Amino acid sequence: xxxxxxDEMVRIMAALSNPHRMRVVATLVRGATYVSQLARELQIxxxxxxxxxxxxxxxxxxxxxxxxxxxxxAMKFYSVQSxxxxxxxxxxxxxxxxxxxxxxxxxxxxxxxDE
Amino acid sequence: xxxxxxDEMVRIMAALSNPHRMRVVATLVRGATYVSQLARELQIxxxxxxxxxxxxxxxxxxxxxxxxxxxxxAMKFYSVQSxxxxxxxxxxxxxxxxxxxxxxxxxxxxxxxDE
DNA sequence: TGCACGTGCAATAGTTTCTTTGCACATGCA
DNA sequence: TGCATGTGCAAAGAAACTATTGCACGTGCA
Numbered sequence: 286x287x288x289x290x291x292d293e294m295v296r297i298m299a300a301l302s303n304p305h306r307m308r309v310v311a312t313l314v315r316g317a318t319y320v321s322q323l324a325r326e327l328q329i330x331x332x333x334x335x336x337x338x339x340x341x342x343x344x345x346x347x348x349x350x351x352x353x354x355x356x357x358x359a360m361k362f363y364s365v366q367s368x369x370x371x372x373x374x375x376x377x378x379x380x381x382x383x384x385x386x387x388x389x390x391x392x393x394x395x396x397x398x399d400e
Numbered sequence: 401x402x403x404x405x406x407d408e409m410v411r412i413m414a415a416l417s418n419p420h421r422m423r424v425v426a427t428l429v430r431g432a433t434y435v436s437q438l439a440r441e442l443q444i445x446x447x448x449x450x451x452x453x454x455x456x457x458x459x460x461x462x463x464x465x466x467x468x469x470x471x472x473x474a475m476k477f478y479s480v481q482s483x484x485x486x487x488x489x490x491x492x493x494x495x496x497x498x499x500x501x502x503x504x505x506x507x508x509x510x511x512x513x514d515e
Numbered sequence: 516t517g518c519a520c521g522t523g524c525a526a527t528a529g530t531t532t533c534t535t536t537g538c539a540c541a542t543g544c545a
Numbered sequence: 546t547g548c549a550t551g552t553g554c555a556a557a558g559a560a561a562c563t564a565t566t567g568c569a570c571g572t573g574c575a
Binding site for chain 1: 409410413416418419423425480482483486487489490493495497499
């Protein structure tokens with residue numbers, strides 16, 4: 286499996302380092318659900334859940350799919366996307382090499398010479 | 401290898417989901433260094449680095465040790481602490497089971513007694 | 516004495532994250 | 546019609562995070 290870039294690692298870790306979002310993933314592992322149902326299970330408000338879902342989707346950890354129920358109601362189902370990221374001093378060090386610098390974005394693209 | 405609790409996972413991921421702190425870990429993997437030297441290598445200000453180091457130390461990812469150089473100067477050396485955290489939908493689901501609820505979080509943080 | 520080097524922290528400001536509240540729009544059914 | 550269900554988003558405030566600036570203290574040495 287291909288490794289993640291440093292920026293991807295940051296995005297994934299930031300998305301997962303939140304109790305609500307961890308619980309969302311934990312719930313979706315047991316099967317896809319739609320937003321309102323998920324909000325009831327997790328005991329949080331729907332707008333709050335939507336924010337967290339957007340965050341997880343932006344990190345590529347979940348996907349959404351609009352489905353029309355037989356009663357004609359539009360329901361948005363979310364599913365977990367499979368991912369595997371090993372966190373260790375060495376993997377962090379590897380990821381750090383591919384981080385885009387906030388200051389010098391163009392340097393990171395061409396030159397890799399550090400010291 | 402023992403697993404981390406959900407709270408520990410959150411703390412570790414939050415600590416690592418920052419470019420500066422990833423670079424700190426990456427640098428320390430190549431050997432322990434002291435604060436000012438580390439700040440020069442990473443091209444960031446020393447106060448900023450100290451904040452990030454405190455963050456990493458609070459998550460248990462690095463340790464510090466005060467050393468007196470031969471010239472009598474006190475230098476604070478930091479080293480990486482070994483850690484291994486596998487991130488996957490399943491590991492997140494397991495961690496989510498041991499998360500302390502938001503209500504109990506305040507008690508655990510403010511209260512002097514743990515359990 | 517003055518400079519270079521090491522440590523520490525506080526105050527400030529700007530940005531981001533988290534959460535609530537409120538409103539809008541649909542459909543099905545009694 | 547009125548209430549249940551589903552969807553969406555924006556505004557607003559509190560809290561946390563990020564980063565800079567400034568000042569304090571120490572040592573060694575020209």
